[in-house]
Amino acid sequence: MILVSGKKAAQQHHTASIVQVDGLGKKFGGPPVLNDISFKLQRGQVHSIIGPNGAGKTTLLNILTGIYKPTTGHVLLHGSDMSALEPHQLAACGVSRTFQNLKVCFNMSVQENVLLGRHLHLQTGFLAGILRLPSMQKNEEEAHTLARELLEFVGLRVDAALRPDALSYGALKRLEIARALACDPQLLLLDEPAAGLNPQETMEIKKLIERLAEQSVTVVLVEHDMKLVMGVSDNIVVMNYGQKIAEGSPETVAQNPDVIAAYLGAHGKQEKAEVTP
Ligand SMILES: Nc1ncnc2c1ncn2[C@@H]1O[C@H](COP(=O)(O)OP(=O)(O)OP(=O)(O)O)[C@@H](O)[C@H]1O
Numbered sequence: 001m002i003l004v005s006g007k008k009a010a011q012q013h014h015t016a017s018i019v020q021v022d023g024l025g026k027k028f029g030g031p032p033v034l035n036d037i038s039f040k041l042q043r044g045q046v047h048s049i050i051g052p053n054g055a056g057k058t059t060l061l062n063i064l065t066g067i068y069k070p071t072t073g074h075v076l077l078h079g080s081d082m083s084a085l086e087p088h089q090l091a092a093c094g095v096s097r098t099f100q101n102l103k104v105c106f107n108m109s110v111q112e113n114v115l116l117g118r119h120l121h122l123q124t125g126f127l128a129g130i131l132r133l134p135s136m137q138k139n140e141e142e143a144h145t146l147a148r149e150l151l152e153f154v155g156l157r158v159d160a161a162l163r164p165d166a167l168s169y170g171a172l173k174r175l176e177i178a179r180a181l182a183c184d185p186q187l188l189l190l191d192e193p194a195a196g197l198n199p200q201e202t203m204e205i206k207k208l209i210e211r212l213a214e215q216s217v218t219v220v221l222v223e224h225d226m227k228l229v230m231g232v233s234d235n236i237v238v239m240n241y242g243q244k245i246a247e248g249s250p251e252t253v254a255q256n257p258d259v260i261a262a263y264l265g266a267h268g269k270q271e272k273a274e275v276t277p
């Protein structure tokens, strides 16, 4: 449970790989969108996936979370092939995510939005819910406490009964992270969590990612904000046109000529400075 400990739990497991992506490819009919992508994710580390627009980053996250099935290759979670699993099955295995575009339900309260992410873990059945059996009430109480704790964990000090339209864009992004954390993930994938945020809000996202890694959550970060990526990542996979063109520490990747060329090709000279940590 991520909220309990502040220390890096089980340091000795930090080098253990929890996910192995092996020869992953994806086609939608035309040319491949992903081609022979392989890498490993280590427990409690922050792995960023970067690359120009259209490189295939979100498609990769969609495969890792079961939304798309790979055309070739496999994704192993703790050594077992998870490529064929559906999103809810992966969530039950501890894989959770946020989306590039906000998926907040504006007709529900802040707390209900968080609890949507908990839904999978509530053991009580439909009938018990209707009859308001004690087991259901206990689960409900626990879920409400959890929602409050998660909102605090992501730094959202708002009335949980509010509708999300009362929140700023930066707060909504954090609400989505709280929802993703509600199913107590061991692997959390964040698709552009800092997009549209100001530098202060981005810094808070950085601290949040660091706290998650401290508590042994493995984080996959897809992000265009190079300052955030270079400051928070243990390892970076760089993609371009569906290929992995580089992988390594922020320092290694920032000096890689193929990476610099990919960013220059995509965005012009200004980006060169932004790849540098
Ligand atoms: N469902 C789909 N059907 C057809 N093509 C798709 C589909 N999903 C993604 N693509 C294509 O795959 C390529 C990679 O898209 P993807 O969204 O993964 O890129 P990205 O790296 O996340 O880009 P961005 O940084 O802009 O978010 C694009 O050419 C996109 O048009």
Ligand SMILES: [Mg+2]
Pocket: 057, 058, 059, 100
């Ligand atoms: Mg994307």
